[in-house]
Amino acid sequence: MATLKHIASKNSDYTAIEAYLIYQHDEFTGKQLLDEQGKPKLRESYLLDTLECGDFSFATACLLANRKYGKNTQHGDIKSHQYIISFDPRDAADNGLTMEKAQALGLKFCEENFPGHPAIVCTHPDGHNHSGNIHVHIVIGSIRMREVERKPYMQKPRDWCEGMKHSSTAQTMRHLRVEVMELCEGAGLYQIDLLNGSKERVSEAEYWARRRGQLKLDRENAGLAATGQPPKQKKFETVKDTLRKQISSVLYRATSFEDFSDRLMQQHGIAVKESRGQLSFLPAGRTKFIRAKHLGDKFDKAEVLAALNANAERKPKAQFKQDTIGKLIDIQSRMTEGKGIGYKRWLTKHNLKVMAQTVKLLQEKDLTDEDVLNQRIAELETKYHDALAVVKDLEGRMKANNELRYHIAAYTSTKNVAQQLKTAKRPAAFEEQHRAELTAYRVAAAYFKANNLTKLPSPKKLEAEYAQLASEKAKFYEQYKEAKEELFKLKTAKQNVASFFREEEPAQQER
Template identity: 90%
Template sequence: MATLKHISSKNSDYTAIEAYLVYQHDAFTGKQLLDEQGKPKLRDSYLLDTLECGDFSFATACLLANRKYGKNTQHGDIKSHQYIISFDPRDAADNGLTMEKAQALGLKFCSENFPGHPAIVCTHPDGHNRSGNIHVHIVIGSIRTREVERKPYMQKPRDWREGMKHSSTAQTMRHLRVEVMELCEGAGLYQIDLLNGSKERVSEAEYWARRRGQLKLDRENAALTTAGQQPRQKKFETVKDTLRRQISSVLHRATSFEDFSDRLLQQYGIAVKESREQLSYLPAGRTKFIRAKHLGDNYDKKAVFATLNANAEHKPKVQFKQDTIGKLIDIQAKLAKGKGTGYERWAKKYNLKAMAQTLILLQEKDLLNEDALNQRIAKLETKYHDALAVVKDLEGRMKFNKELRYQVAAYASTKIITQQLKAAKRPAAFEEQHRAELTAYRAAAAYFKANNITKLPSPKKLEAEYAQLASEKAKFYEQYKEAKEELLKLKTAKQNVASFFREEEPAQQER
């Protein structure tokens, strides 16, 4: 699982990079670690070679190249490039990777891909994250000191001509990633697809912010544990980590982009916008949007819309009528309970939609007059309760019909067993053998007696009666359902109008 990383440097002190590769440095501050005598501490283990430097050191070779070609004279010029190939920690145990083998692979990679550049190739046995991964640093001076043979991947003169500066373009990085993949394949090492990148894009700055934050959190938790308190958080999250988690928690439940953006704003105060086929997110408390490409592939437009479409297909489809309305939210009450500004923005947007739907409904029903609205509500309540009473009565009769049919069938199927019992030579043994059938017969007989049924109805007649009852129930249930739906909408509309005017009165008085 080798990875490739590129770092460009504008530092004109070429000895600094060699010192970094040879001496120990603090992982967070970058400062050299000193021993008891105040001298820099050498790394415990490393291998270092130079290429294209002649009889000079790397730093001298780079300075001579700058002077010869009159380049890298400005502060903002890129003086050197560093490429780091990090191998999978499992390669040492599983595939026999050693520092010597890694160094040889690094030298080969450097000579084939950066010919003509002064270079340092240095191998370390472990990374600063203590994961045990052998990795190779390849540092090249930015100026090519000799013209080289043009190869197929070289597209511009700067890639082969003497005195030209190296440029790490997207095309160059793609070529180098392919080279790393082929390098691992040829050496029998673990590898991944470097061309498609990581699903979660973590920048160098965010990586170190995680490391520093986790270190600080671990210290605070250790102090809490010593004091006998339970730590509340064990894993540190950067702003982007929190944003990724919040987006993911909303994304798997949303079924449309509008639903997705509304949920983000309501739950976390996160605004989302689409611009130039790209999504950007604005967390609460920030003034600058964070682009999806800086969060990872799972948060860009293509992935988000694919997830929303999949959610919409799997979620049961519910048919909503156009006049469906929601209740207005008491924003001030919610803010008093601790809701933030993100929720306030969402609630204002929601209330505008709800009030617009309310007015559309009342206009369509011609109920803008308060008396007409109250009369219609009273009429619907009567219709609703009457239809509900009929439905309940029909349901009771259907239940009785179903139980009666069951008892009639049980009685008819077990009656012959009762007759055989009377003629049995050993009644006790016969009853023990047919206990289930006789119990069902006696239960049916008791049911008929309890309900004063002296003559059993025909099963066909009972089935016809049940079908008739079901048909009547469906008709009255539809009336009940229609009355209930319209009643709820009109009551909500009435409540929304009252809430709207209650909020408007103080505002008008203030004006």
């Protein structure tokens, strides 16, 4: 599912754009990563081309355009626009997407939608989240250097006239999303509807807030683990994450807008208001409302009202599966509790229904013979215990894999701090300043020593191993679940048959 993201830049240093595309950068600070000689480290793989730059570099072409048309002279002027097309990670394996093919698609997209602008088109094989998604950066200078043919999607002179600045409006983004969808469809790649939004919308700022918050939380948990204290929280949540969760929990139960707003206030202290047909929410401790459109389409007024109406119309019904059976009730023991004759009639009717379900189940499974039934129960018990043992073993291996990945990540991120401690002029002050990082480093080193690990495995290899273990666990867990469900039904059926005949014997003797 290809996605499109836009970033407007006011940076007048155009060379920084090309440097970001070519060299490795820290994903949080944005600073270039240096090698042992202090030189910038090139990215492991990339493809880069320029368009509409003539014999000049991209930076020079943009500066010449600024000088020629007397624009982009103020600090607040938008100097360049960046559009990022991220392809589905599955496209590489399923649809034959390569970096070369992605670069060709990016060049075609740039030529058709940004004619006349100096541009850089650069393809990277993976994102900072290491999901394996090939993506293309398209960076254009904000000024168009030549007049171009007017196309149907162009609405204003700035869209085709020379010397005008590009503007990424809502209408422009809608057109570009359609172009991305058609681009993927023509290339036979995975694609989703980019025009109808998402149930939960996460902005660029919130995404990085999550990443930074999770990194900080991991360091704090490492410090707690070093002192033998259990972590209070393992997954970091932004204010919007918490707000989405709280709204969803109330929205699932409320049946009217008044009920919805009352429950939000009573249970979570969240105020909700409506303005110009849009909902906004104010969590406890904040002074500024958060608009529903910043949370996702699921929280828009129309979606909320539709969910409330559905809740109001929904009537709980007791539904049973055809092969689900209940248990017989001992009528004699219940009657000693002083129940009336009407209750006895209800019990008798209930037991007849249960026996009808029991007989039907045994007939459908061809288990009416007692020996065959016992043999099937024994087989299911063996399958149940074997599958459960495998699931427990896989869970243990997954837990060990997860712990190892956690310590490798902590060790890798704090190794540089530990090395700086050796050369620090004031080791005690340095130790106090970087206590959390050093603690995480030492805990990881102790873990490696305790497990006799002299060479650390690749994180990607561990992730692949974890995915394989999870897949195997899902398969055996399904076997365990199926065996457990059928075993419970057959044991209940066997117990019902025995109980039924025990009750029938005294009745026949009385007759």
